[in-house]
């Protein structure tokens with residue numbers, strides 16, 4: 001029986017660039033792979049309500065939307081692609097809304113951990129992708145994938161990404177990395193040596209922080225290139241399966257902390273409760 005590649009598109013445009021790049025990657029993987037396409041817009045994913053029920057007892061979100069069906073699709077696939085368009089310098093809200101529900105991923109860790117994945121970011125104007133690549137990489141990492149590659153594809157009109165030979169080459173590279181268990185995220189520029197991320201914040205203490213795994217460390221010039229020496233942080237996301245379990249336990253522990261400190265918190269909040277006028281949409 002063939003293997004299943006799941007392509008998740010955050011774009012509302014059917015047959016737009018996200019979907020086309022997913023299909024191009026699928027084509028590059030050769031025979032033996034069935035493509036299943038999940039359009040996030042079909043799953044009606046609702047905003048996270050911050051109730052934390054997905055971390056306790058049955059570990060299921062009570063909202064009853066398409067989230068669990070989508071997680072079931074990823075869990076039963078052999079490999080997956082996350083794809084999102086850039087809207088106003090970040091991945092669009094559909095991708096973020098799915099990612100916001102990510103505390104539910106912990107209930108699926110046994111089936112999601114280490115699943116091969118690649119990230120596709122699409123932007124209409126070269127260099128105007130903002131944080132989209134970080135957003136899509138984060139989805140794959142936070143869903144415990146073995147993120148083997150990530151690329152930004154430029155093209156504004158639906159289909160335009162396919163007109164670029166560079167885009168087709170990048171798609172083929174991503175396809176090959178999905179087939180190669182030793183493939184690791186590589187970046188043409190400076191990258192985090194721990195996780196392969198390539199978005200950093202430069203901190204006042206002279207260190208740089210990787211925005212993907214949250215490790216930080218010194219940086220400096222080595223001959224003509226910037227070298228960034230990242231150490232693993234206290235909450236690494238997620239280098240090992242143990243990191244995942246530890247982080248889930250830490251999150252669960254916050255419930256007890258909340259119960260223990262409820263009085264103190266209530267006290268500090270009290271005098272702010274009646275400040276300001278709440279406004280909303282006129283009836």
Ligand SMILES: Cc1cc2nc3c(=O)[nH]c(=O)nc-3n(C[C@H](O)[C@H](O)[C@H](O)COP(=O)(O)O)c2cc1C
Pocket residue numbers: 011012013015016017018019084085086087088089090122123124125126127128129130155156157158159
């Ligand atoms: C609301 C909106 C905002 C956009 N903002 C950006 C942007 O900030 N930077 C950019 O390069 N492209 C931007 N684009 C262009 C899309 O990223 C581009 O058209 C892309 O190909 C869409 O992918 P799709 O065909 O899969 O929907 C924007 C498009 C829309 C609809």
